[in-house]
Amino acid sequence: xxxKKKTTTKKTExxxxxxxxxxxxxxxxxxxxxxxxxxxxxxKARVGVFICHCGTNIAGSMDLTAVEAYAKxxxxxxxxxxxxxxxxxxxxxxxxxxxxxxxxxGVVVAACSPRLHEPTFRTATKEGGLNPFxxxxxxxxxxxxWVHMHDQEGSTDKAKDAIRIAxxxxxxxxxxxxxxxxxxxxxxxxxxxxxxxxxxxDLSAAGIKTYLVESDASIGGRMSQLDKTFPTLDCxxxxxxxxxxxxxxxxxxxxxxxxxxxEVEGYIGNFDVTIRKKARGVISMAEGxxxxxxxxxxxxxxxxxxxxxxxxxxxxEMGMKPRKAIYINxxxxxxxLYTIDFNSCVKCGLCVTICGEKKAIxxxxxxxxxxxxxxxxILATGYELFPIEKKAEWGYKKFENVITGLEFERLICASGxxxxxxxxxxxxxxxxxxxxxxxxxxxxxxxxxxxxxxxxCCMYSLKHAHQIIEKIPGCTxxxxxxxxxxxxxxxxxxxxxxxxxxxxxIRGRVANILEDPKTKSLHVMTDDTLLNRPIDLEMDLVxxxxxxxxxxxxxxxxxxxxxxxxxxxxxxxxxxxLNPCGTTTxxxxxxxxxxxxxxxxxxxxxxxxxxxxxxxxxHKGEVELEPYFATCIAEKCAGCGMCVNLCPYSALALVKxxxxxxxxxxxxxxxxxxxxxxxxxxxxxxxxxxxxxxxVAQIDAFLLGGEQ
Amino acid sequence: xxxxxxxxxxxxxxxxxxxxxxxxxxNWCSYAGADLAGGGRIQYPPDVRVxxxxxxxxxxxxxxxxxxxxxxxxxxxxGCHFGDCHYLEGNYKAAxxxxxxxRLMKSIxxxxxxxxxxxxxxxxxxxxAAVITDVVNTVTELGPSPITEFRK
Numbered sequence: 134x135x136x137k138k139k140t141t142t143k144k145t146e147x148x149x150x151x152x153x154x155x156x157x158x159x160x161x162x163x164x165x166x167x168x169x170x171x172x173x174x175x176x177k178a179r180v181g182v183f184i185c186h187c188g189t190n191i192a193g194s195m196d197l198t199a200v201e202a203y204a205k206x207x208x209x210x211x212x213x214x215x216x217x218x219x220x221x222x223x224x225x226x227x228x229x230x231x232x233x234x235x236x237x238x239g240v241v242v243a244a245c246s247p248r249l250h251e252p253t254f255r256t257a258t259k260e261g262g263l264n265p266f267x268x269x270x271x272x273x274x275x276x277x278x279w280v281h282m283h284d285q286e287g288s289t290d291k292a293k294d295a296i297r298i299a300x301x302x303x304x305x306x307x308x309x310x311x312x313x314x315x316x317x318x319x320x321x322x323x324x325x326x327x328x329x330x331x332x333x334x335d336l337s338a339a340g341i342k343t344y345l346v347e348s349d350a351s352i353g354g355r356m357s358q359l360d361k362t363f364p365t366l367d368c369x370x371x372x373x374x375x376x377x378x379x380x381x382x383x384x385x386x387x388x389x390x391x392x393x394x395x396e397v398e399g400y401i402g403n404f405d406v407t408i409r410k411k412a413r414g415v416i417s418m419a420e421g422x423x424x425x426x427x428x429x430x431x432x433x434x435x436x437x438x439x440x441x442x443x444x445x446x447x448x449x450e451m452g453m454k455p456r457k458a459i460y461i462n463x464x465x466x467x468x469x470l471y472t473i474d475f476n477s478c479v480k481c482g483l484c485v486t487i488c489g490e491k492k493a494i495x496x497x498x499x500x501x502x503x504x505x506x507x508x509x510x511i512l513a514t515g516y517e518l519f520p521i522e523k524k525a526e527w528g529y530k531k532f533e534n535v536i537t538g539l540e541f542e543r544l545i546c547a548s549g550x551x552x553x554x555x556x557x558x559x560x561x562x563x564x565x566x567x568x569x570x571x572x573x574x575x576x577x578x579x580x581x582x583x584x585x586x587x588x589x590c591c592m593y594s595l596k597h598a599h600q601i602i603e604k605i606p607g608c609t610x611x612x613x614x615x616x617x618x619x620x621x622x623x624x625x626x627x628x629x630x631x632x633x634x635x636x637x638x639i640r641g642r643v644a645n646i647l648e649d650p651k652t653k654s655l656h657v658m659t660d661d662t663l664l665n666r667p668i669d670l671e672m673d674l675v676x677x678x679x680x681x682x683x684x685x686x687x688x689x690x691x692x693x694x695x696x697x698x699x700x701x702x703x704x705x706x707x708x709x710x711l712n713p714c715g716t717t718t719x720x721x722x723x724x725x726x727x728x729x730x731x732x733x734x735x736x737x738x739x740x741x742x743x744x745x746x747x748x749x750x751x752h753k754g755e756v757e758l759e760p761y762f763a764t765c766i767a768e769k770c771a772g773c774g775m776c777v778n779l780c781p782y783s784a785l786a787l788v789k790x791x792x793x794x795x796x797x798x799x800x801x802x803x804x805x806x807x808x809x810x811x812x813x814x815x816x817x818x819x820x821x822x823x824x825x826x827x828x829v830a831q832i833d834a835f836l837l838g839g840e841q
Numbered sequence: 842x843x844x845x846x847x848x849x850x851x852x853x854x855x856x857x858x859x860x861x862x863x864x865x866x867x868n869w870c871s872y873a874g875a876d877l878a879g880g881g882r883i884q885y886p887p888d889v890r891v892x893x894x895x896x897x898x899x900x901x902x903x904x905x906x907x908x909x910x911x912x913x914x915x916x917x918x919x920g921c922h923f924g925d926c927h928y929l930e931g932n933y934k935a936a937x938x939x940x941x942x943x944r945l946m947k948s949i950x951x952x953x954x955x956x957x958x959x960x961x962x963x964x965x966x967x968x969x970a971a972v973i974t975d976v977v978n979t980v981t982e983l984g985p986s987p988i989t990e991f992r993k
Contacts, residue, residue: 246872247893248873248876249876272876275875275878275880276875276891280878280885280887281886283884287853287888291887298890695927697921697964698925699964700962705964717873718927779898781928781930804928806895806898806899806927807895807898808898808930808935811898812901812934823895828892828899832863832904832908835863835892836863837912
């Protein structure tokens with residue numbers, strides 16, 4: 134560093150004065166580096182700059198010859214080269230060779246985003262014989278050539294600055310060594326719909342203890358509410374219940390139903406998760422045994438339900454069937470265990486009396502908290518329907534005979550409220566004309582609905598049309614659509630089949646639905662865009678293929694795990710194409726619709742992908758953490774303890790050392806955010822890889838780094 | 842630059858002043874959002890130079906002041922939305938510090954519009970482009986930093 138200053142120009146003399154405050158820290162940093170690695174900080178920094186053309190992605194927008202010529206003039210630069218594709222094998226070989234030939238101490242690659250290729254070039258740096266953390270990337274693609282495509286001068290200048298900034302940091306980088314931590318041989322899956330169940334089954338099949346947390350009283354999720362699945366017309370319950378039973382039976386899966394994730398601490402390999410078991414008021418047979426009640430606990434006999442005087446709408450049946458305050462939602466629930474709805478229970482005690490010696494019911498139950506330790510976690514929190522009553526023009530919740538697709542599923546299902554007879558809610562009559570409004574709230578840029586395609590509504594509406602034709606002779610389905618999106622395997626064939634069966638397709642977005650007050654029939658108004666004329670059709674029943682949105686609790690859960698979401702609220706994957714199951718939080722993965730609308734095959738596939746990804750660190754047994762820890766420079770620490778309060782991970786503590794109070798970092802807890810280092814009034818905290826002198830050098834390099 | 846979602850690029854050339862603006866970005870939200878704008882080829886003015894940190898919580902108020910002392914015409918700090926911080930609460934702590942910087946700027950007579958803290962998530966590429974355009978326009982309107990003028 135001292136040598137570096139000698140070589141600087143007049144301009145950087147100012148810098149010397151400016152950085153007086155941080156200068157002592159630099160000295161400390163040097164000591165740190167020496168202590169840490171016995172490295173080569175004493176010798177003058179020799180940085181190699183490697184400029185990538187990325188075909189014409191970068192080279193097409195800026196003058197790379199000028200950039201390369203400029204790079205040679207930057208202080209501390211010992212070598213400059215360019216290559217068409219730096220990330221290719223020959224490109225990486227260029228880096229390897231240059232490190233050896235030129236005795237480089239730091240590497241700068243000017244190419245795409247470090248979020249994309251930092252690992253690649255770190256490996257290349259390592260293969261060249263340097264510590265991988267002596268690498269710095271200058272982003273001249275995502276944040277330059279692609280966003281200044283028609284401003285060659287501007288983007289060339291920006292690239293020069295970006296390289297100068299990166300070189301300034303690379304000259305000060307130190308050897309760092311990632312810390313390997315053991316991984317707990319257990320995983321957690323949040324949400325027990327078909328995605329969560331599949332992920333849990335796969336993990337347990339791979340020999341991993343899995344905690345499956347479900348906020349509902351039973352596992353099964355949305356799929357258990359469906360009647361048939363497209364395009365094979367399998368009975369949804371028939372293919373799902375075996376899986377539900379497997380989940381209930383698998384010894385490696387510990388099931389937490391009627392539970393929520395309450396708190397998450399730790400990092401990949403060592404998440405400490407607190408599960409809140411909501412007060413259920415009913416104990417299982419296992420819990421009964423644990424409490425010493427012989428033959429006790431709920432056996433699912435249902436006597437309590439018979440005597441309960443409180444009647445409420447059954448949410449599973451979309452409110453179209455009654456349930457009691459103590460209830461199970463449907464006969465196939467797993468686990469077969471009753472639940473008390475404490476919001477409506479009047480605590481009359483009739484259920485306790487009839488339960489008798491089994492003593493399964495506890496009206497004074499409280500929430501319980503269970504702590505588990507897991508290595509990785511999968512979020513599979515699923516979806517709910519967009520509240521389609523917000524689109525007032527279609528009259529949902531205003532007109533009795535306007536229902537949603539999910540209500541149709543229950544009505545047509547043999548185990549549903551009508552025993553599988555499709556009837557009009559207003560009068561119980563069988564409809565003769567059923568209208569289906571597709572893209573109800575999807576592909577809607579009015580600001581009320583959702584801008585995205587919900588992906589499975591076209592197909593389930595086709596299936597609904599088929600079911601009507603099959604079950605009700607003489608009944609005609611009318612599908613009002615924008616486009617029929619039948620994209621999957623055997624989907625297009627299914628579409629043709631429904632056309633042949635006699636369903637009517639009208640291409641036009643439904644403008645308005647009006648009710649005939651006498652007959653309660655509905656007038657569907659639209660424009661037939663193929664015939665170019667307005668249409669007013671009278672329907673007996675209208676089904677809205679409502680858009681889907683993330684389930685209500687998704688936002689809370691994702692924040693616990695530190696997962697980002699996209700603008701629509703769907704959870705954000707690490708990379709949409711190359712890492713669709715991963716998230717930016719290491720060790721947390723996504724399965725199913727919580728990441729974006731998916732049909733059942735895609736959901737199951739993504740769940741299997743997430744399970745596979747989540748099992749990798751567990752089977753490896755240890756993971757490497759990025760060594761961006763905070764370290765305390767004891768000589769400078771005044772022991773004020775401000776940092777201790779700032780740390781969100783309780784990684785810092787005050788300790789006595791040589792008769793003084795100083796701060797100490799627990800490296801395993803530190804995640805490297807640097808919140809402590811950004812505040813320390815004495816500059817006593819050294820953030821590895823993002824140290825104060827390194828950041829200040831970057832700022833100086835841009836603003837004082839010489840004219841171009 | 843008439844494509845939808847793209848922003849007007851100011852004129853460049855000899856005699857036209859270009860502001861020097863430094864952007865201090867968090868890795869997880871704003872830097873990723875800026876990358877997304879790139880993937881989407883959303884065009885915006887090229888005057889902001891970016892320094893990446895893991896979290897805006899890392900940013901010492903002195904970094905911002907240092908940039909102004911070095912002659913920056915504008916400083917942009919951008920992190921995750923509140924409640925979305927990859928490190929739970931780093932952006933709250935940063936925002937507190939940055940408010941302090943704004944107050945300080947006001948009291949020393951440096952127009953505080955030269956400094957801005959924004960919140961751009963990893964999925965807000967278009968917002969990033971809008972933010973940059975607005976920052977560049979604001980700073981361009983304010984003209985060269987008075988601190989640079991002192992140096993002359």
